[in-house]
Every structure is written in structure tokens, then in C-alpha cells.
Amino acid sequence: MSEVWDVYSKxxxxxxxxxxxxxxxxxxxxxFHIWVxxxxxNANTGxxxxxxxxxxxxxxPLKWETVAGHAISGDTSLDAALREVFEEVGISLxxxxxxxxxxxxxxSYDGRRHNWIRDSFYFETxxxxxxxxxxxxxxxxxxxxxxxxxxxxxDKGECCxxxxxxxxxxxxxxxxxxYCNIIGQIVKGKxxxxxxxxxxxxxxxxxxxxxxxxxxxxxxxxxxxxIYLLGVKSAEQEFTGKVIAxxxxxDDNETKWIVVPCDDDGIIPNDIEIPTDNEIYAxxxxxxxxxxxxxxx
Numbered sequence: 001m002s003e004v005w006d007v008y009s010k011x012x013x014x015x016x017x018x019x020x021x022x023x024x025x026x027x028x029x030x031x032f033h034i035w036v037x038x039x040x041x042n043a044n045t046g047x048x049x050x051x052x053x054x055x056x057x058x059x060x061p062l063k064w065e066t067v068a069g070h071a072i073s074g075d076t077s078l079d080a081a082l083r084e085v086f087e088e089v090g091i092s093l094x095x096x097x098x099x100x101x102x103x104x105x106x107x108s109y110d111g112r113r114h115n116w117i118r119d120s121f122y123f124e125t126x127x128x129x130x131x132x133x134x135x136x137x138x139x140x141x142x143x144x145x146x147x148x149x150x151x152x153x154x155d156k157g158e159c160c161x162x163x164x165x166x167x168x169x170x171x172x173x174x175x176x177x178x179y180c181n182i183i184g185q186i187v188k189g190k191x192x193x194x195x196x197x198x199x200x201x202x203x204x205x206x207x208x209x210x211x212x213x214x215x216x217x218x219x220x221x222x223x224x225x226x227i228y229l230l231g232v233k234s235a236e237q238e239f240t241g242k243v244i245a246x247x248x249x250x251d252d253n254e255t256k257w258i259v260v261p262c263d264d265d266g267i268i269p270n271d272i273e274i275p276t277d278n279e280i281y282a283x284x285x286x287x288x289x290x291x292x293x294x295x296x297x
Contacts, residue, residue: 004073005033010105011282012117018073027115032105034071034117036081037162039101039169040091043124047144048166050159051089051129054140062140064153065160077119085123089142090133093123101169102250102294105285114289117281120165165292168250179246179255179296186242186266187259189214189227194235209283210236220253228284231260231272242266245280249293256284258295 003021008014010032019026024033040049050064069084071077078098085091101122106114129142145153147170153159154167191212199205210232213224228247229239241259248255258280262268275283277295 003070005070006073006075008032008034008117009282010107010117010285011276012278021070024115029107029113029115032115032117034075034077034080034119036069036071036077036084037118037120037165038067038081038085039120039122039166040067040085040093041122041124042144043126045144047146048150049089049129049142050145050150050163051139051142053160054138057138060160063160064143064150064158065163066166068162078121081119081121086134087136088134088139090130091125091127093125093127097123097125099123100294102165102292103281104289104292105281106289107285109289120292122169165250168292172250172253174248174294174296179248182243182246182257183297184243184266186240186262186264187214187217187227187257188238188240189224190238191229191236194237195232196235206286208286210239211287212236212239214257220255225257226254227257227259228280229259229261230275230280230283231268240264242268244274244297245277246296247280247284247288247293248296249288249291251292256288258284 004018006014007017007019010030050066052064053060053062055061067085067088069080071080078095082093082095085093099122100119102120104118106116108114131139151167154163189212191210193207193211195207195210197207210229213226217225219225229241239261242262243257243259245258246255247258260268260274261272280295
């Protein structure tokens with residue numbers, strides 16, 4: 001029997017609709033389903049668990065991957081992560097040990113439409129996989145490998161492409177202070193790509209929100225620090241705002257500051273709607289779908 005998936009809006013609000021696995025191509029442009037990736041590290045050795053897909057998989061048969069799967073109807077993404085780990089590799093993980101490494105909302109790129117929201121979870125455990133306990137036959141064998149060993153397999157084409165996220169997680173971890181010296185700052189700057197405009201070089205990249213930079217503050221690429229100005233519904237030319245979050249990219253040397261308008265004293269006007277995390281992911285997905293990252297507050 002085909003899995004039934006709940007359908008969500010871009011900002012992860014349930015629509016009340018469902019779709020069957022394999023029929024996600026019929027989703028409308030503003031409809032999404034949820035899938036998860038689960039990175040499991042051995043707490044003693046520091047190695048990651050990888051598994052080999054069965055030969056009868058429709059996509060990437062016999063390739064190596066981390067646990068991944070879709071949220072079935074009624075699941076939260078964490079529910080899906082815990083269920084998929086047990087179903088595929090026979091490990092029971094505790095929900096309180098979960099952390100989210102990254103979230104991505106994919107819309108359309110490479111000439112294809114994508115309709116998924118993906119959470120990448122991280123767990124540490126000393127429990128060994130047990131395929132005899134697994135409730136599906138999706139996996140034929142497992143290994144604990146170092147990042148270098150996984151990279152070698154990846155470079156040989158032996159892994160699923162989404163395994164490449166691991167190298168960003170390891171190479172560019174979130175700073176230990178979690179940007180605490182940035183969150184809450186009052187910043188000023190210019191909007192060089194206002195809402196409703198297109199990228200100056202990539203003409204198919206449309207800006208549904210205001211995108212600009214903080215004057216006099218350099219970002220990781222050596223240019224002035226980029227920001228998304230959210231909470232406004234009109235094209236702007238400049239801004240005074242408060243940093244409410246940082247979007248940390250694992251696979252790039254830039255971070256993006258999430259800013260909402262405020263006055264010089266840091267007071268946010270009553271008519272400004274402060275977006276939730278899910279709304280932030282949705283609003284910046286037009287560009288951040290090309291990267292792997294997470295909101296830090």
C-alpha cells in the first residue's frame with residue numbers, strides 16, 4: 001500500500017490535503033511534503049552510520065546513504081526521523097536527543113519543480129544497527145565510517161548526492177557562541193535588490209523579499225554583510241532594523257542576517273509582523289534552496 005503524505009504550505013502550515021507517495025508531481029506550486037535525513041554519530045568513535053540501499057530501489061539502488069525518508073500522514077518531522085531509523089536500521093533513538101542540523105525548503109531549480117521541506121536531524125548513540133529488527137528491507141548492510149572514508153566513497157560516486165551535506169556540517173560548524181553577539185543588534189544599510197526585482201546576472205532569480213547589506217560591516221566573502229529584510233510588504237531602498245536571527249550556511253563562507261524594521265532605539269513597530277522560523281525558511285527559500293543551512297537565534 002502506498003504511503004499517504006500530509007500536504008503543507010511553504011511555511012509548513014497543514015493544508016488539510018494529502019497525497020500518495022509517487023504522486024507528489026501532482027502537487028501544486030504552493031504545496032509541499034516533508035522528508036527527513038538523519039545523521040547518526042557513534043558517541044564513542046566519532047564515526048557516522050551509513051547504509052547501503054537495496055537493489056530494488058527505484059532510485060540509486062545499491063548506493064550508500066544516511067537514513068532518510070518521508071513523513072507519513074500524522075507525522076511530525078521528528079516522528080518521521082525516529083520511525084525511519086528503526087524501520088531501516090533497527091535502532092531506537094530518543095526524541096530528546098534530537099537536534100536539527102539544517103532545514104531546506106525546495107521550490108524550483110535546474111528547470112525542475114520541487115515541492116519538499118527537508119529537516120536534517122543529528123543524533124549521537126552507542127547503539128548498534130540491527131537489520132534483523134528493522135521492519136523494512138530497504139537496507140542490505142551498514143557501516144560506521146569516518147568523514148574521510150565517506151568522502152572517498154562519495155568522490156567515487158558510490159553515495160547518494162545528498163550525502164554531500166555531511167562535509168559542510170563538519171567543515172563549517174555553527175560557532176559555539178551561536179552568533180549571540182549579532183542577534184539583537186540594530187543595523188542600518190541599503191537594499192540593492194528590492195522586493196520584486198531580479199538578480200543582475202541570474203535573470204531567472206526573482207526577489208520576493210528585500211535583500212541588501214549592512215553598511216560598514218563585512219561578511220564572510222569580504223563584501224558588506226548580506227541581510228534579508230522581512231516583515232515589510234513593499235520594495236525598500238534602505239533600512240534600519242533589528243537582527244532577529246542568522247541563517248548559517250554550512251556549504252558557503254557567507255551567513256545571512258534576518259532583519260526586521262525598527263527605530264533607532266530598537267523598537268519594532270506594531271504593524272511589523274515578526275516571522276516565525278517556518279515563515280523565514282519559506283520567505284528565503286527562493287535563494288537558500290541552493291544551499292544547506294539552518295536558522296540560529
